[in-house]
Amino acid sequence: MMVKAEVIVIGSGIAALKTAMEASEHKHVILITKSTLRHSNSYLAQGGIAAALSNQDGVSLHKKDTLAAGQRYNKVKAVEKLVCEAPAAIAELLRSGMQFDRNHDGTLMLGMEGAHSERRILHSHGDGTGKYIMEHLIGCLRRSLITVIENEAAVELIIGKDGSCIGVKTINKSGKMAVYHAERTVLATGGCGSLYRLTSNSQTVSGDGIAMAFKAGAKVRDMEFIQFHPTLLFMNNKTGGLVSEAVRGDGAILVTEKGRPIMEGVHDLKDLAPRHIVAQTIFSYVQRGEKVFLDISMIKDFKKRFPTVSSLCETSGVNLQAGRIPVAPGNHFLMGGIEVDEWGQTSVPSLYAVGEVACTGVHGANRLASNSLLEGLVFGKALGDLLAHLPAREIPEEKQQSKSFCHIATLPELPELQEKLMNEAGIVRTEAGLMSLKNYLEAFHIESLLDMDVTGQSITEITKANAIIVAWLIAESALTRTESRGGHFRSDYPSEDDSLWLGNSVILASTDVKNRLKGRRLYEYIEA
Incomplete structure (x- = not known):
């Protein structure tokens, strides 16, 4: 078809x-x-959405906080676009009927989260912000002009004779392949959280969009920068969902089993320090075999304030009356992704990317809390408006490319890969660990996976191949960046190295793979 x-x-x-x-x-x-419209990371988002709306706040402060969290590695123009358009994005939502939580006097309730200098976080139904924004947007979809196809996985981008993207191949749950041709194609597939054993992400978010773009020739940037959320519910050595940063924003503190606060003396902001610092601190305790808890005893009406977290805890058997929630850090957000310009254009003509799958540079080395839903609104609106007004183009014929059939049975099952990534490319990294991971991945013949023929393969098999490709991108990028910055922490290079890395980005393209497999280290200079 x-x-x-x-x-x-x-x-x-x-x-x-x-x-x-x-x-x-x-x-x-x-x-x-x-999957479905109601199955995404956005739908799971608890924390809220940031915008400078109060008299005490301003876009300059929101910008300053975003740059500080990003460790001065952000693209300033992208940050300015995000924060300056944030108030208008919220106003548009309100005009269309979106309901945010309000104070008794009817004013918008603004919360505080880690690394923010002012109260600027809007919530809906306490910690259900993502769900209710998504429900609102789903209700606003104009079905007459938008055809929604669910439960159909994109497996390969189609490239025309002129080198432009002309559509996508998909496979449904029955294994039937379909072909879609388009004047313009947009990837909005999210990050790669479920490739890690410990994660807050939906299990469908496995990096497929990044792998497809990379195979199609698009450049991929900053894959070493992964944010590990400090507080995931941690039971029986497994994560069971997100415990919102807003809980700490309301006063909760991280403590040991004996009740000792663990963030005392670590950072001036203590429990509201930037996420990578909090995550690394918790991880150091977990590595020593010590349990870490979120002390919520000081928060009044916790169940009313945080209904989603409360339901999650009670379902998992946590007694909230005890005032403690067991937590551990896990993969939460990818700051890197497919390199795009300010309009979402990738290095492949007529192929665009937006949201977490895209790397605009807006988050730098570490995303500021509650900027991700905002990013989706601001950059999604800009890209959609651009596409709406671009002139029609004639779709060229498909470029004929030689493809190889891979014996996917030799690839590892996802749990094995998830464990490897968590251990070797997780919260704390070393050259030895990353080299071990890279060698493990390259044994599965990266070059062959890049040329794999998807025809006749199952979604499970293609997902495995994509997972190996994305894991290799992370390992190669993390090995190349010989410093620690934001979400990338190398214990063998624990400090930032501005002289080498402040203006340099690890940018990978499929044409570089042969050189990199031979051990060459490449990076490009990018103006912040």
């Missing part, structure tokens, strides 16, 4: 929906998701 469209959007989170909605003003849009 082959279908033609003006714009294809792949994904189901806030960036995907906002892009599709804006583009549909003048284009027919097909939105494709491998």
Whole structure:
């Protein structure tokens, strides 16, 4: 089956929906998701959405906090776009009927989160912000101009004779392949959280979009920068969901089993320090075999304030009356991804990326809390508006490429890979560990996986191949950056190295793979 469209959007989170909605003003849009519209990281988001709205706040302060959290590695223009357009993005949501939590006097309730200098976090139904924004956007979708296709996984981007992207191949749950041609294609597939054993992410978020783009020739940047959320519910040596940063924003503190506060003397902001510092501190205790808890005893009406967290804890058997929640850090957000310009254009013509799958440089080396839902709204609106007004283009014929059939049975099962990534490319990294991981991954023939013929392969097999590719991108990038900055911590290079790395980015392209497999280290200078 082959279908033609003006714009294809792949994904189901806030960036995907906002892009599709804006583009549909003048284009027919097909939105494709491998799960459902209500199955995404955006839907799971608890913390809230940031915007400088109070008299005590301002976009300059929001910008300052974002740059500080990003360890001065952010693209300043992207940050300015994010914070300056944030108030208008919230106002647009309110005009369309979105309900945020309010104070008794009717004013918007603004919360505090880690690394923010002012109260600027909006919530909906306490800790259900992502869910309720997504429900609102789903309700606003204009089905007459947006065709929604659920439970169909994108498996390969199609490249035309002129080198541009002309669509995508998909496989549904029955194993049937479909081909979609489009004038423009957008990846909004999220990050790669579920490739790690400990994660807050939806299990469908496995880096497929990054792997597809990389195989199609798009440049990928900053894959070493992964944010590990400090507080995931931790029971029986497994994570069971996110415990929102807003809990610490309301006064909760991290303590040992004996009640000793662990952030005392670590950072001036203590429990509201930047996420990578809190995550590394908790991890150091966990490594020593000590349990860490979030002391919530000082928060009044906790169940009313945090209904999602409370439900999660009670379902997992945590007694909230005891006033403690067992926590551990896990993969939460990817700051890197497919390199794009300020409009979402990748290095492949007519291929765009938006949201967590894209690397605009807005988050730098570490995302500021509650900037991710905002990113989806602001950059999704900009990209959608651009696509809506681009002139029609004639779709060229498909470029014929030689593909190889790989024996996927030799690839590891995902739990094995998840454990390897968590141990060797997780919160604390070393050259020895990263080299061990890289050698392990390269034994599965990265070059062959890049040329793999998806025809006849199952979604499970393709997911395995993509997982190996994305894991290799992370390992190669983390090995190349010989410093610690933001979400990338090397215990063998524990300090920032501004002289070498402040303006340098690890940028990978499939054309570089042969050189990198031979041990060459490449990086490019990028103006912040």
